[in-house]
Amino acid sequence: MFSLLFYRLLFLLLLPVLIIALLIRSRRNPDYRKRLAERLGIIPSHFKTGGIVLHAASVGEVIALTSFIEQLLATYPSLPITVTTFTPTGSAQVQKLFGDRVQHCYLPIDVLPCSYLFLARLKPQLMIFMETELWPNIIAQCQHSQIKLLLINGRLSNNSVANYSKIKALITPAINRFDHILCQSQENMENFIQLGCQEQRALVSGNLKFDISINNELEAKQAELAKSCTFKPNKPRSVWLVASTHPGDEALALSAFKQIKQQDKNTLLILVPRHPERFNDVAHLCLAQNFTLSKRSDNTPVSQQDIWLIDTLGELMAAFGLADVVTMGGSFSDVGGHNPLEPALFKKPVVVGSNMSNFNEVLMQLKDHQGIVQLSEQALSEHLTSTSAELAECVSSLLLDEKRRQKIGENAHLVVLENQGASQLSLDYVQALMAR
The missing domain is CATH 3.40.50.2000 (Glycogen Phosphorylase B;)
Known part of the structure; x- marks a missing residue:
């Protein structure tokens, strides 16, 4: 609990710095300064609530998730499916592949006010993360709000284990807030367990990146x-x-x-x-x-x-x-x-x-x-x-x-x-x- 409180306080203090960093990056890619409100958790008012939120960081993740998202749309035709990204290129890929069949916005900065606004606006039943996307604050808020949590295509390299081990007191609780962690391979599953994941939460599901096709x-x-x-x-x-x-x-x-x-x-x-x-x-x-x-x-x-x-x-x-x-x-x-x-x-x-x-x-x-x-x-x-x-x-x-x-x-x-x-x-x- 102390680690999460420290994390929230640190990122709250760093919020102006994070926004400035986005603006600096926008000097080379102007798309980073667009839709800045979404980075702060202010979601378009017309978005429907009570559905499933799926986070795909950038282009590669969006492509890998294409088959899975299509299956979600077919299985839950009456539920709003919201796909979030963090990069403008990922955003463009979502809009190109799915258009208005999904709701799309940026995932907010992982700071308490921003993530609170995001979740309070969308009120999802389930939030799905992918690979190594571990956002401790928003994950904790999902659990507190009884929003189900799923990590798919879980990937944790040996280098990631070494880096995350330095903040294990923060990462291990975040991992164990997921209902399930579906891993790409046995090695990845073992790495999650090494970081403190409870064994009953983790299993091998295979790699979503194989599920691609020529349409x-x-x-x-x-x-x-x-x-x-x-x-x-x-x-x-x-x-x-x-x-x-x-x-x-x-x-x-x-x-x-x-x-x-x-x-x-x-x-x-x-x-x-x-x-x-x-x-x-x-x-x-x-x-x-x-x-x-x-x-x-x-x-x-x-x-x-x-x-x-x-x-x-x-x-x-x-x-x-x-x-x-x-x-x-x-x-x-x-x-x-x-x-x-x-x-x-x-x-x-x-x-x-x-x-x-x-x-x-x-x-x-x-x-x-x-x-x-x-x-x-x-x-x-x-x-x-x-x-x-x-x-x-x-x-x-x-x-x-x-x-x-x-x-x-x-x-x-x-x-x-x-x-x-x-x-x-x-x-x-x-x-x-x-x-x-």
Whole structure:
């Protein structure tokens, strides 16, 4: 109790600082200063009450939850389903995928007045969090208000355990306020228990990120992107897509791309930065290295340009369908990688760096089925030159070997299909809680 009171007091004192931090971030991404009232718990007055609130922090979580949200909508057609995010890109993804079929707002800052206003306005029967989203104050308020709590797709890496252990007196009570914690894997469940989760609350449900599919909308978007690629029929181009890049990833990719073009000068690089506030910086970086560039936002055809920069939101999944080889950003640094299952859905061979700590279990499954290519651990710690050389060699060999590309892509796709079902199991627990 003392830890929670201290946490509430600390965040209340820091509230002005948190708001200033959002405003500072909005200098690069103006969307952060929009709908600021929602950050303070002031929800639009037309929102319906008494339903289910589901929190998905950003784009990746929204995509992973798509199948689950669709099942919620089908199961509870008369209940308001509210999907919250914390980032503008996540907000845009919710609105793109679901429109007015769900209510959407930002999850407020985890400070007592803000979270109180949020819960008092929506009065949910059930609140669902995802993965490592542990908000001690709002979780405690939910329990106090007898709002049922469910954590789905629970993920807790060894690093997270080490960090959370420093504030265990605050985190352990928060974990044990959940009615159930549905974990991605046995390892994740054991990590929750190590942090003090009562064993009867935790179980393995599988990973929601396997529950993805190619729908009509995605196929239409892929066809739209393909129309922008005006290659000459007698000169087809190999396509290397580098997805969800972070600072440092682009420099690595561009260095490798120079070497790849020595093998095939006709190769096209598609770059997709993770955060929209970096779109312009990445464009300038490409031009500074004397590459020719086409920007998706300009809606200009891609013919002989070296690089196609996807500087728009919500088009990465469709872009995977255009690639011959995909590399996931964030895996060459301490970010921990991004979801390799999305390109696997399109049967694309995926190359990653040595740090995929965010997806350890997924990585192991893909490697066991020879459905992914991972660079050596040594390359991560060495100089950019050696890392880019290994990356270039790996990508070039795949671009030149169609049969190998197809085999790796098919193996990865099979892993996706064989591990689907977490959405249905999560829905079963929602129904059990709602029926109580």
